[in-house]
Amino acid sequence: MFAQFTGTDRYIASLELQEAVNVALALQRPLLIKGEPGTGKTLLAEAVAEALGRPMFTWHVKSTSKAQEGLYVYDAVQRLHDSRFGDKDVGDIRQYIRFGGLGQAFLHPAPAVVLIDEVDKADLEFPNDLLHELDQMSFEVIETGDQHKAQHRPLVIITSNNEKELPDAFLRRCIFHFIAFPERDLMGRIVRVHHPQVRQTLIDEAIARFYWLRGLPELRKKPSTSELIDWIAALVRGGLDPEDLTDRVPFLGSLLKKEQDLEAFDRHRKRKGWT
Amino acid sequence: MTAPAAAAARPEPLFLDFFYLLRVNGVPVSTREWLMFVECLAMGLAAADLHRFYALARATLVKSERHYDIFDRVFAHFFAGAEAPAGLADAVERWLEQPLPVPQLSPEELALLERHDPEELRRMFEERLKEQDERHDGGNKWIGTGGTSPFGHSGQNPQGIRVGGSGGGRSAIQIASQRRFREYRSDLTLDVRQLSVALRRLRRLGRDGRATEVDIDGTIDATAKNAGDLDVRLHPPRENRLKVLLLMDVGGSMDPFADLCSRLFSAAHGATHFREFHAFYFHNCVYEAVWRDARMTDAMTTRELLRWLQPETRLIFVGDAFMAPYELFAQYGAIDYWHHNEQAGIGWLQKLAQHFRKAAWLNPMPEQYWHHSTISAIGDIIPMFELTLDGLDRAIEELQ
Numbered sequence: 001m002f003a004q005f006t007g008t009d010r011y012i013a014s015l016e017l018q019e020a021v022n023v024a025l026a027l028q029r030p031l032l033i034k035g036e037p038g039t040g041k042t043l044l045a046e047a048v049a050e051a052l053g054r055p056m057f058t059w060h061v062k063s064t065s066k067a068q069e070g071l072y073v074y075d076a077v078q079r080l081h082d083s084r085f086g087d088k089d090v091g092d093i094r095q096y097i098r099f100g101g102l103g104q105a106f107l108h109p110a111p112a113v114v115l116i117d118e119v120d121k122a123d124l125e126f127p128n129d130l131l132h133e134l135d136q137m138s139f140e141v142i143e144t145g146d147q148h149k150a151q152h153r154p155l156v157i158i159t160s161n162n163e164k165e166l167p168d169a170f171l172r173r174c175i176f177h178f179i180a181f182p183e184r185d186l187m188g189r190i191v192r193v194h195h196p197q198v199r200q201t202l203i204d205e206a207i208a209r210f211y212w213l214r215g216l217p218e219l220r221k222k223p224s225t226s227e228l229i230d231w232i233a234a235l236v237r238g239g240l241d242p243e244d245l246t247d248r249v250p251f252l253g254s255l256l257k258k259e260q261d262l263e264a265f266d267r268h269r270k271r272k273g274w275t
Numbered sequence: 276m277t278a279p280a281a282a283a284a285r286p287e288p289l290f291l292d293f294f295y296l297l298r299v300n301g302v303p304v305s306t307r308e309w310l311m312f313v314e315c316l317a318m319g320l321a322a323a324d325l326h327r328f329y330a331l332a333r334a335t336l337v338k339s340e341r342h343y344d345i346f347d348r349v350f351a352h353f354f355a356g357a358e359a360p361a362g363l364a365d366a367v368e369r370w371l372e373q374p375l376p377v378p379q380l381s382p383e384e385l386a387l388l389e390r391h392d393p394e395e396l397r398r399m400f401e402e403r404l405k406e407q408d409e410r411h412d413g414g415n416k417w418i419g420t421g422g423t424s425p426f427g428h429s430g431q432n433p434q435g436i437r438v439g440g441s442g443g444g445r446s447a448i449q450i451a452s453q454r455r456f457r458e459y460r461s462d463l464t465l466d467v468r469q470l471s472v473a474l475r476r477l478r479r480l481g482r483d484g485r486a487t488e489v490d491i492d493g494t495i496d497a498t499a500k501n502a503g504d505l506d507v508r509l510h511p512p513r514e515n516r517l518k519v520l521l522l523m524d525v526g527g528s529m530d531p532f533a534d535l536c537s538r539l540f541s542a543a544h545g546a547t548h549f550r551e552f553h554a555f556y557f558h559n560c561v562y563e564a565v566w567r568d569a570r571m572t573d574a575m576t577t578r579e580l581l582r583w584l585q586p587e588t589r590l591i592f593v594g595d596a597f598m599a600p601y602e603l604f605a606q607y608g609a610i611d612y613w614h615h616n617e618q619a620g621i622g623w624l625q626k627l628a629q630h631f632r633k634a635a636w637l638n639p640m641p642e643q644y645w646h647h648s649t650i651s652a653i654g655d656i657i658p659m660f661e662l663t664l665d666g667l668d669r670a671i672e673e674l675q
Contacts, residue, residue, distance in 0.1 A: 032338075076491070168303075
């Protein structure tokens with residue numbers, strides 16, 4: 001039987017998401033997760049690692065990232081530097097090889113989880129450069145000629161914010177799941193695991209207010225789940241009651257981050273005669 | 276991927292039809308993905324639970340949320356015996372906007388799926404088309420806009436194919452669908468990715484800004500001159516210095532090309548390699564203002580635009596350049612009644628062309644229809660290219 005992921009105490013996963021994780025585990029294929037920012041894409045990897053009791057390695061992709069950096073980096077400058085002072089054996093090139101998140105996960109002696117975060121930030125060809133390594137789960141360190149092959153194929157979780165189209169060849173190899181924005185019911189459960197102590201009436205009011213805000217058509221950036229959770233934390237710390245939400249939105253700054261959005265809110269506020 | 280041979284040979288005919296139906300409806304499922312799905316079933320992952328079966332199929336077969344909706348409808352239709360996919364009208368519309376290639380499998384794929392008969396697939400495809408055609412008669416948006424669009428007046432469908440007349444009374448949809456069979460290859464090539472790849476050639480590399488990268492050659496040189504004592508040299512990373520301004524027409528006659536234009540837009544927008552990328556919208560012709568949004572609520576004056584962006588910014592227009600002559604040549608000729616332009620549109624275009632050293636106009640309309648007065652007048656000011664892969668390549672050469 002395969003290891004099964006069903007979410008954790010702190011991470012509520014829909015049945016589709018659970019199934020996607022389990023398929024990725026069973027087929028040993030990378031899992032590609034897309035969704036609006038703040039829907040818990042990155043948290044998923046931590047939750048899966050926790051639930052399966054596996055160590056987690058992370059590789060944050062940046063716009064300048066090269067595919068090879070996830071495997072290893074050769075620090076030529078350090079080596080040059082050491083050659084000057086002669087306090088290390090610069091003939092041993094291996095001590096200047098540093099393994100990246102993906103490389104570490106391949107080398108780990110037990111099954112691991114590796115998160116390749118925000119793959120769409122990098123160059124268009126970036127995912128294609130990883131195809132071979134993700135298929136074979138092996139790589140070569142060119143400087144030393146060493147071949148490294150994963151003894152245990154790690155679960156690779158890749159997140160994308162949809163800033164770029166990903167290449168088809170890459171997509172075909174992945175299991176895919178899109179985290180839709182949670183419905184109110186699910187949102188209630190998600191908020192509950194983060195704020196188990198908070199009064200239900202306050203949570204209900206806050207969620208109602210939150211979905212109303214998200215529904216404003218003018219908003220450039222709709223508030224996300226993580227912002228809702230932070231907002232409720234702020235409400236609690238501010239000692240506010242559910243009634244305080246009926247005609248105003250305290251700590252608005254934790255939900256709306258753009259000036260245009262605040263202006264749009266202002267117009268609605270005036271129309272409703274709020275304070 | 277090496278799927279168990281047994282799994283490959285075992286797919287139930289029922290599920291194979293599901294595979295074809297997905298493809299026919301525009302979910303680009305590959306054989307590789309299909310085999311992944313079958314492998315999951317063979318492992319017993321779905322158990323006997325329809326919900327899990329659904330989740331499993333979706334996770335393995337669908338790779339974009341854009342296709343979730345189609346997948347859901349096909350799934351419901353196929354497995355629950357529900358009604359035929361709802362919203363057939365949109366489906367046809369989408370088909371016309373983005374003609375579906377006839378699913379064509381490579382020899383290896385064919386070998387894997389020996390039971391598959393391409394002719395049957397084509398027949399299914401055409402039957403579906405006929406069905407959609409019937410449902411669609413009368414309310415077709417294309418025909419609808421055709422009536423108000425310039426193309427409608429001249430009796431052509433938006434792709435420039437005759438409706439009626441020589442067509443012998445066939446409907447625009449039938450003709451458009453025939454066109455898809457004939458030309459799907461060139462349509463197929465103009466997806467976002469291919470546009471991105473073309474746009475990526477648009478760059479001017481240079482070392483600018485902070486020195487953060489080790490200059491290996493420089494360091495070795497300096498170290499050698501320094502009698503072997505290390506002398507690290509840095510230089511700024513090589514980066515694209517190109518700035519791009521995209522001006523897009525969202526006028527009514529551009530509606531048929533909306534999908535193509537949005538693909539170009541997302542390709543350009545997604546291209547992170549430009550130093551700066553700005554996009555603005557206009558309606559038919561540029562006058563004293565352009566808009567930051569396609570709904571045209573957030574304006575910037577064209578003068579401000581000219582002051583703001585330096586002449587080395589590359590200017591790309593996207594539009595059909597097709598309008599009534601007075602809209603281009605006359606003072607107060609703008610199509611919107613509230614818009615009193617002191618200067619004729621052509622004057623503004625000349626200003627833009629003079630300010631920016633390099634400019635190109637991408638026209639989604641085929642070149643054979645460019646003899647219209649406004650199109651040729653604009654083409655005289657700004658080099659015009661077809662919005663096809665070839666045209667884009669030539670435009671990029673112009674902009675380099």
